[in-house]
Amino acid sequence: MLDATLYQSMFARSPIGTIVLSASADPVILDVNDAFLRDVGHTREQLVGRLLFAALPAAPEDPDDPYSNGVTALRNALARVLASGEPQSLTTQRYPIRSILPDGREVFVERFWSVTNTPIFGADGSLRCIQHVSIEVTARKQAEEALLLSRREALDAARQAEAERARLGAVLQAAPVGIVLADTRGKVIDANVAHDALWCRHCEPGAAPLDFSEWKGWWADGSARHGQALAVDEWPLAAALRGEPSAHHLIEIETFGASRARRIVVCSAAPIRGHDGQVDAAVVVLLDMTERLRAENALRDADRRKDEFLAMLAHELRNPLAPIMAAAELLVQDAAAPAGVKQASAIIGRQARHLAGLVDDLLDVSRITRGLAVIDKSPLDLSTVVAEAVEQVQPLVASRGHSLALDVQAAPLTVCGDRKRLVQVVANLLNNAAKYTPPGGRIRLAAQAEAGRARLSVSDNGIGMTRELMGRAFELFAQAERDADRAQGGLGIGLAVVRRLVELHGGQIAVDSGGPGQGSCFTLTLPLAPGAAHAGGAQAAQLPAAAGQALEVLVVDDNRDAAQMLGIMVQHFGHAVRTVHTAGEALDQARLHAADVYLLDIGLPGMDGHELARRLRAEAAGAGAVLVAVTGYGGEEAQRAALAAGFDYHFVKPVKGGDLRLLLRDIARARGLGVQERGAAGGARGRYLGR
Template structure:
């Protein structure tokens, strides 16, 4: 038999009366009873005051009327009664619902009531309203959260009370400025003393105007605040008017956020934007120049083509016309090669084939290349080469390109009859190669960025020399790939320029660079049976005519399927295949040729406009032995076929 909940020396009827008073008359605590099914049977005044339900509303109603719809969906009433029935007691703190739908924070204690035999006869429930305590707790948490956010954001709060003239400042803000011992309450004059002297009049004026305008007008500005060490930091200030109580005076409460890093980044961003705009302008000028340079050689090529089509020319006239076309094609090829070279170098796709070499030999090859331009402009080139060998480790082809570009640049920007000087010297473990001219020179601002892409457009007074201004950018990239450095200096406009390349000197050179054999010089020992497969009819016919003139037997097809069928019947020695064929691409055609017995051992040469390294690799995997990029140098092709023969 369970023990009584309360022991008393009073008679039973007095104890019963006390229980009634406790349950019915106490207003601060809600007390009610239910039957075993959770139907309310007793409802005290405290419950009525707290929950808004009268005794008439509550008695006879299920306990679920005291729960929100969401709590009902979660099965709370049945769950709570079940826990009390199982354990004898259940308690929790949660939101409860009043009759009008409003919520209050309640601490509840639900007890299962059993008679002397242990039979469940109902439940008692005691509820205490802790809403004010909960709100106070929430305010404390929000205040702590606000402090944490302010610390994280490098910000501080302040409140100005115009009626007293005082400003209350949070310790976090004063700490940001290093004034850890500053008072938490100060006058407006003391507050303005923290502002940078340069910004103080503006800030004082803002406060005066905000006070005159009154509530509804926020105070917003950016200003510099003085730190304890005298330096200043930028802060963003935003303040709004409010009242702490309904009948209290208006106060201006604000937040100052440290934006020094943003200001610094913004200045850097502005400089970056200026540089991007400048680079964009140079890029636009470069594209206009590119269009101009590509149109120039097209005009004589088109005229020559029309002349060959409509006129009856003798052999000498045909020879001169073909020479014009060849020269202009070489010029266009040079332009495209410059573009591709710069792109490949900048993307790290150029691999150097380094070996020990004497830089004096590189100079000789470069001078030979540029001599026609220097002679055409009637300029004088002087050489002052070191007496001792200038050994460096480098790629001979790329170093010739570097020196040739520097000489070409000097010749283009030096008037006719001008002087050029190429000099090499050994100094402090380095080889120095310099190219000096007495040409148009440049301003110091251009000298500082003359190796940048597109920088050339502002420098040239006319476009008579041609070119895209990519040569110096390529020089810088190639020299740096060799571990060297290149510099430029000029005394100013009209005073010439000097470009200097510095490379590491080799102390113990190995095998020197030997001249490579020129396959184009090899004689044609016997004619070859050649099949050209290209869907560009004009290109295929011109290549066929050239190879036929060189003594080879040439056939032409414009589609892969026809070529494959004809190849089985005629078994050519060599195939010149375009990659971008319309029906079956050149790589697949190469695989088919390798697969059939009649052509399995033929020499396959790719002739294509695709110049990327991955394209070359794909072609070689398909069965090609050689890879030529359009436009193909005819002499090089003839030399290649001579080697095959």
């Protein structure tokens, strides 16, 4: 047992603030040590013998402040000690201490305490007092709160920086120009999609430094260095990383795509400096000027061709005016013999008609380009159009000693169109062929039906065309550059009129040439009139097949016009044909009456042609038949898919009549000879035809 003096010395000199409270609901301070007096700034006389909450009052509790509950928390803890006889510790509490300023004003200084209340029992087990130990942790609490605030501020700053980065990234990616940022070592920090699309290469941030020797570029600024390749250190990004000020350069670049295309860009680069003024990074902006420059060049070219056209128009108008004026002067003089008068009148008539033709051409192009051309459509046979056009150009063809061969199918080619305008189209093509073919040349006109469309071509062995001229053959005034001496005459607007008239009929026109001196071929296609195939096919269907060689053919295509035309073609070859438009109908027809040959479109709705072929192969109706795929896909992958599905042959649309006729002929012969049909008709299973 320690003696009382020693105990009192230990209590008084303990470095931890301690007070002894009475064991009551409103405790009285029985004793207090020196450490507690220092913590609260009071004397022993001010505290001992007084009620705890009177001697050490706290600022009124704020109900809106969750930390302002020190008095309540302490009262509750003391009550629990009395009730349970167990020590009670409190989490860190805010318990402000009253203080008197030098000017006499009373203030409460915010203080934080870590408190433990321990019951003290006597020898008889009765509760004698409560030891209240409090450690001031104000400095620690303030440091913790400062740290927490700092963390919050850091998190807020990080979130704000991330939001700013996200906004900058969104702006970067949305920009319609190519943008790339790189650090001082040339490593990409960021690049937007427009930059990657322009170069056809993805610039991965943080990858190896850019190797400028890989990037191909040439100066395109029109200066003395125009066309020279950029050296490694001449790239604007390299210059910016050296700290050179921002600059704008016109550069032609070569992309990394498979085509290695070239683009002309305005390249702007600038250094990015840190707080110390040193270059930390650089930014490059690339504006693609290719299409704009092409458009500007096209406008300049169009303006030049317009000027040339006007000069050429004056020349063309003067040509007929000269003989007209001379003939008129002769008639005015009344000095010509009757034969001379007749001759002069004939000259005036011919040249006036020539002038009228030129004016008609000008009016045509004016009306058509302004959308004022009127097309009076009605069903007509294209062969009558060809006959009328040939009649118109025959004098020119004969005068130049050309031979004109016609190859027009016997069955009607009924289209819905304007007879006068279509005659104008065909006559213009024949007229061009005659004009641009040296005397004694060969001209051929062919017309036939192909996959629901009428196809007409005019070919010659004339002067031919360059690839550049083919690209603009149907533009206005393109003819002005075709022949420098203008020996052929004309305004160079005929083909532009032809293209627009063909388009107004729902058709298309194209030109092909092997090059200068290799002749030209103009091909136009027009949609056949609805139901026209019936008119042309009725007579063709009456053609008998060779004895024992007629096949049963089932055509399956959801495009009714395509199915109808393919059926007419098969009938024309002398075979029996049925047409259906869905896979379900095809299976029903096959079960009712099996066919020898099935012509199946691949792109059928619901069940496609591949699945239909597999179903037919699984049934008796198609097990021994010849299956022919008819599709718009002609690559090796499409052929492999057709072969895997059970097809024997693969045609690419539009199906060529000659190829189909030969295939059906060979199948019929093989069938008549008793040879197994599948794969025996002139080739291995899956052979690719109709290229």
